[in-house]
Amino acid sequence: MKTIGSTHASSQTRRRKIISAALACFAEKGVHATSMEDIRVRAGASNGSIYHHFKSKEQLAAAVLLEGLRNHQADLLAVLERQTEARPGIFALVHFHLQWVEDHPDWARFIFQMREADAAAEVEPDIRRANRKIFRQLLEWLEGHVRTGAIKRLPREMYLPLIWGPCLAYERNRLSGRPMIDSQFAGEVLAESIWASIKGEAEGGTHG
Structure with missing residues (x-):
């Protein structure tokens, strides 16, 4: 006899399998050309199962987007929690981001394609909550190093564009298919540039 816990775990496993199948189909055919039947076949799910979890392709696309963001943020937080020094921490964050994109290109x-699409509207409140949480933790980490002088004191809203802006610009070009340099080398160049823009007087930077 199945327990409530085992039934829930089985349901979550099926849900994740459907999301993985949807991502694979979207990567191959694009969202608009993919049908729920394509996803059902790829997932090996019944019609009842797939529509129990997701009422429409748009709802499923939104779930794929949210799952990807949560996956990235959970891995980012794990990296951040291991960092105790400012400069190595910034380098670790930059290299993590580039490596995550390399490991999860689809x-x-x-995420880049759908973040501004209509499908994102359905989960926008969830996205905002997830972003607020990770941004708050990142800013707390940065502010700890601001207090020691390792990182320059700037308006709070400037740190994320300075750190993530160059990484996102690089990755957009990379994912568009343009020829790019080795990601390890790119990470070093980006991290050095980012660090130069935010390092504090204790690290040889200028006063903010």
Whole structure:
């Protein structure tokens, strides 16, 4: 006899399998050309199962977007929690981001494509909540190093564009298919540039 816990776990496993199948189909054919039947077949799910979890393709696309963002943020937080020094921490964050995109190109491309699409509207409140949480934790980490002088004191809203802006610009070009340099080398160049823009007087930077 199945327990409530085992039934829930089984349902979550099926849901994740459907999301993975949807991502694979979207990567191959694009969202508009993919049908729910394509996803059902790829997932090996019944009609009842797939529509139990997702009422429409738009709802499923939104779930894929949210799952990708949560995956990225959970991995980012794990990296951040291991960092105790400012400069190595910034380098670790930059290299993590580039490596995550390299390891999850379909998810990264989907996130870039869908973040501004109509499908995102359905989960926009969830996206905002997830973003607020990770941004708050990142800013708390940065502010700890601001207090020691390792990172320059700037308006709070400037840190994220300075850190993520160059990474996102690089990744958009990379995911568009343009020839790019080795990601490890790119990470070093980006991290050095980002660090130069935010390092504090204790690290040889200028006063903010």
